[in-house]
Structure formats: C-alpha cells, structure tokens
Amino acid sequence: MSYLGVGASPGNVPVYHETSLKVVDRRVRLAELVLRFVICGLGVLTAVLVGTDTQVREIFTIQKKAKFTDMKALVFLVIANGIAASYSLIQALRCVVSMVRGSVLFSKPLAWAIFSGDQVMAYVTLAAVAAAAQSAVIAKLGQPELQWMKICGMYEKFCNQVGEGIVSALLVSIGMVALSVISAFGLFRLYNGSNKGKSNSGW
C-alpha cells in the first residue's frame, strides 16, 4: 500500500483542497497580524521621531528654534500616524483574540467595516506622507523661483530626523495599502465561502 495512492483517491481530493486552503488562510492571518503590529510600531516611531524633533541654532546672538509645529504638514503627519498606530493596535488585538479563540469571521458587515477602515487609513496616511514629503522637498532644496529658501543647511539634524520620520511614515502607508489588499481578499473569500456552506473562509 502506497501513500501516493491515498492522494490519488477521488474521495480525498476535497479534503486535501480544504486543508491547503486552511494552510493558506492561517498564513494570511499570520501575515495580517504581523503587518498590523509592524504598522503600529512604525506609526509610533514616526510620531515620536517627528513630534520630538527640535533644533536650536544661534545666529548673531539670536536663538532660533526649529520644531515640527512650524510646518502644518508635519503636524498632520504626526496626527495621522498616531491614529494609524492606534487603529492598527486595536485591529491586531482583534486578530489575536480571533486566533486564540479559533473563531472565524463570518459577519459580512464586520468584514466590510474592516476593509473600509483599512482603505480610509491607507488614504489618510498616504495623503499625510505626500504633504509632508512636499514640505520636506522645499525645506531640502528650496524653491528659488518663489524665494522660499532651503532651511536644511541650517537645521541639518532637524531635517535628518524629519526625513527618517517620513521614511517610516511611507512604510506605514505602504503597509496600510497591503492590508487593504489582504482585507479585500478576506472579504472575497467570505462571499465565496458563504456559497459553499461556510466551510473554508476561515478568517
């Protein structure tokens, strides 16, 4: 008797199919969980990097201080990333609870809410990082045609730290876009699975 023979039996094919789907589901759930925690961490990192960034320079006995509130785009970036971090933490905890309980998400309204939430967060974080990047480009290169001088020669440490914050914020928005795709997949599976007797749309 051969093990290969078991796999070839027509009766076993759906079992094999269902098992492979469950493996894929488990991997997708794990990827979602890791991604949500990473986004939470990076969101906090962005908010801390940008929010605590200051530099004092002395020019002819006059002290000048650069801080993130000088640029409205950076304030928006800190707020957006703070919201994204909180949202991701709540969603990550939901993932942990459902994984520990082994429960399965069958509620279409909830799946739609998660998909919509991920989409809104992706749009908000992307808009914030685009606005901040635009300000950062002006600060770094200046806009001589408009007499907006570059300030990064003067506040080098301040600019570098903002730059690190923007890179981190960019990773947050890319992560949110990836999560939107994952939650779209989850929603499709749910619609797909509900017509098969809710057998293998387990997440």
Added chain:
Amino acid sequence: MSYLGVGASPGNVPVYHETSLKVVDRRVRLAELVLRFVICGLGVLTAVLVGTDTQVREIFTIQKKAKFTDMKALVFLVIANGIAASYSLIQALRCVVSMVRGSVLFSKPLAWAIFSGDQVMAYVTLAAVAAAAQSAVIAKLGQPELQWMKICGMYEKFCNQVGEGIVSALLVSIGMVALSVISAFGLFRLYNGSNKGKSNSGW
C-alpha cells in the same frame, strides 16, 4: 384571482430577485460610466487650469513671471491628472463597448486588474492633490517661522486659478475612490455569482 397571489408564489421569488438584481446592476454600470466620463473631464480641466496658468508682474521695471513649473507639486498634479483622465477615458470606452454589446464581465483576472487600476489611480491622484494642496497653503498663508513668504498677494490671478485646479483635482480623487468601491462591489458580485452558476453578476 389577485396579483398579490402571484407575488406570494414561491416559484416566482427567484425571478423577482434576479430582476431586481439586474436593475441594480444596470444602475451601477450606468453610475460607473457617468463617473468615469466625469473624472475624465475633470482630469483634463485640472491639467488645463494648472498647466496653462501664468501671471506676469512688473516690480520696479523687473518682469517676474509665475508659472506652474515653479512648483514641483503642481507638475506632479498635472501629470497625475493627465494620466487619470486618459485611464478614465479608456475605462469609459470599455464600459460603453460592454453595454452596447450587452456582454458581461466574467473574467476574474480582468475584474482584479480593473479594481487594482482604480485603486492605484485613487492613491496617485490623492497623493498628488495632497502635495499640491500643501504647496498651495504655503503660497497662500506663508510659513513665517521658516521665512517662506506668501506669494498669493502678488500673484492673485495665478493663485486663484491653481486653487480652482486643486478643487477639480480633489473631485477627481474622490471620484477615483468612489470608483474603487464600485469595482470592489463588481469583484465581490463576480465571486458571489460564480458560485450560483454565473447567473446575476452581470457587469
């Protein structure tokens, strides 16, 4: 014999259900078509408003000219809206062809491509409008802490036209977000319909 009695017959319920679904489908397809043409028009309007915007001022015999290429964010806005307009025109023509032929989209890869395309365009147009809006806010209000002076007092006509362009671009990105939702619905229907013998996922 009563008409109400016909409605109550169990045999007629699926027919009624299918008919109402077809009505919804037709309305969604029409909304999609109208939205794609509106986005195409607004995209062209944005590109023309911003791309042709110039103003010459004379200050102490020196001529100064403001043009959209002075701000990199406006160049990005023109390019992004040009791409969005072209993309929407192609998609609108696809909608017209499928409506005229009465053909139904059953190809999952194509539905995924449309959904992904709409998503990418929504992200790109939103990032462009966020960056342009940030530049516009600096131009309008200035950023006195960084010695970036407002320029809209000097170039009022130029700024107003850019403002109109940004409003139009904002409508384009909101429209693209709405289209993403519509194409997500289309994709869900396709997954849903495919398990019912592909009977009512008609678009």
